[in-house]
Amino acid sequence: MTIEKVIAALVTPYARLKKVRAGDVLITDSGFTCMARNSAKTVYSCRGRNGGLWIACRDGRHMLDGQLDERGRLIGLRWPKPPPSNTLDGGLI
Numbered sequence: 001m002t003i004e005k006v007i008a009a010l011v012t013p014y015a016r017l018k019k020v021r022a023g024d025v026l027i028t029d030s031g032f033t034c035m036a037r038n039s040a041k042t043v044y045s046c047r048g049r050n051g052g053l054w055i056a057c058r059d060g061r062h063m064l065d066g067q068l069d070e071r072g073r074l075i076g077l078r079w080p081k082p083p084p085s086n087t088l089d090g091g092l093i
Helices: 003-011
Strands: 014-016 025-028 040-045 053-057 060-063 073-078
Touching: none
Parallel strands: none
Antiparallel strands: 014 073, 025 040, 025 073, 040 053, 053 060
């Protein structure tokens, strides 16, 4: 694992399924064949069938529960990075 990947993992941890809601936006990593790396994806909810959550991909729908690890994290899906606290409209304050 490169130092860049280690830093990225520390700064933007994998999202946890129990905290994700329809309408949230998640960022993909490079591990998907059906989605580009660093794509912002809106989360949708299925009607019926337990209301599973999904994001759009080249193949149609990518169900989030298929990304779960044993700790409830969505492998390959991260929250967007928050803006730095010392900036305003991209400039230092």
